[in-house]
Amino acid sequence: PGSHWQLLSFRRNDNECEETWVARIRLDGVSKQFGTTQVVREVNLDITDGEFLVLLGPSGCGKSTLLRMIAGLESPSAGRILLDDRDITATPPQQRNVAMVFQSYALYPHLTVAKNIGSPLRARGRSRQQIREKVTDVAATLGLDEHLDRRPGALSGGQRQRVALARAMVREPGAFLMDEPLSNLDAALRSATRTELTGLHRRLGTTFLYVTHDQVEAMTMATRIALLNGGRVEQVGTPSELYDAPRSTFVAAFLGAPP
Ligand code: ADP
Numbered sequence: 001p002g003s004h005w006q007l008l009s010f011r012r013n014d015n016e017c018e019e020t021w022v023a024r025i026r027l028d029g030v031s032k033q034f035g036t037t038q039v040v041r042e043v044n045l046d047i048t049d050g051e052f053l054v055l056l057g058p059s060g061c062g063k064s065t066l067l068r069m070i071a072g073l074e075s076p077s078a079g080r081i082l083l084d085d086r087d088i089t090a091t092p093p094q095q096r097n098v099a100m101v102f103q104s105y106a107l108y109p110h111l112t113v114a115k116n117i118g119s120p121l122r123a124r125g126r127s128r129q130q131i132r133e134k135v136t137d138v139a140a141t142l143g144l145d146e147h148l149d150r151r152p153g154a155l156s157g158g159q160r161q162r163v164a165l166a167r168a169m170v171r172e173p174g175a176f177l178m179d180e181p182l183s184n185l186d187a188a189l190r191s192a193t194r195t196e197l198t199g200l201h202r203r204l205g206t207t208f209l210y211v212t213h214d215q216v217e218a219m220t221m222a223t224r225i226a227l228l229n230g231g232r233v234e235q236v237g238t239p240s241e242l243y244d245a246p247r248s249t250f251v252a253a254f255l256g257a258p259p
């Protein structure tokens with residue numbers, strides 16, 4: 001897969017990109033309530049430039065809600081979200097310098113791969129020429145060049161996942177947000193995609209914020225893990241910090257570390 005993940009050279013000399021593309025994300029006392037249920041509780045988190053931060057925790061602990069608030073798809077009930085020191089708590093999703101990589105089933109089934117990948121640029125009113133260039137470039141990087149005229153239904157699960165990633169990439173975001181992106185893939189493909197994603201992160205240097213309930217995924221992919229429990233951050237640290245020095249029995253039990 002090495003050839004799929006060549007450095008995106010166009011990112012470096014694209015003058016249209018008005019913002020930096022390595023984002024620092026800061027959560028300041030972020031909470032979320034649905035009705036009377038509080039699902040995210042005063043989360044403080046500083047996600048630094050270019051790290052691969054995994055939001056880890058059991059099902060229902062608030063991981064997706066937290067990610068959706070960063071993407072702008074949910075509004076916090078309290079607290080602030082800062083992107084490169086700018087308060088974006090009330091900024092619409094399209095105007096945030098972050099891109100959510102949706103599950104591959106969120107692709108437009110009736111559109112070609114090229115049109116799927118180019119859709120965020122079309123929405124921004126870019127010219128056909130600009131769109132074609134960027135789509136070609138990203139597709140080459142992800143090994144999708146031969147599939148541009150096909151429809152998502154004709155692709156494998158792994159290829160569809162790459163199209164979803166490509167669609168996020170054309171926006172040149174400062175951060176990629178991913179919510180259990182491997183959950184629809186079989187075991188072999190999951191392992192290969194894990195390696196591809198960490199390779200991509202290394203090459204791009206972009207901030208990755210990655211949600212999973214899978215400890216192995218977190219331990220192998222993360223530069224840092226934020227372990228959530230009942231809407232709270234239990235512990236933040238490198239995989240080895242959490243494993244070797246768990247701050248609570250919950251952390252130890254969740255990571256399967258000896259007590
Ligand atoms: P996770 O991604 O960690 O599994 P979620 O963020 O999806 O957790 O959900 C956290 C809690 O919030 C769950 O109990 C879920 O049922 C609840 N929840 C999520 N979204 C909504 C919503 N739109 N309305 C009501 N409750 C919700």
Ligand code: MG
Nearest residue numbers: 063064065179
């Ligand atoms: Mg979830």
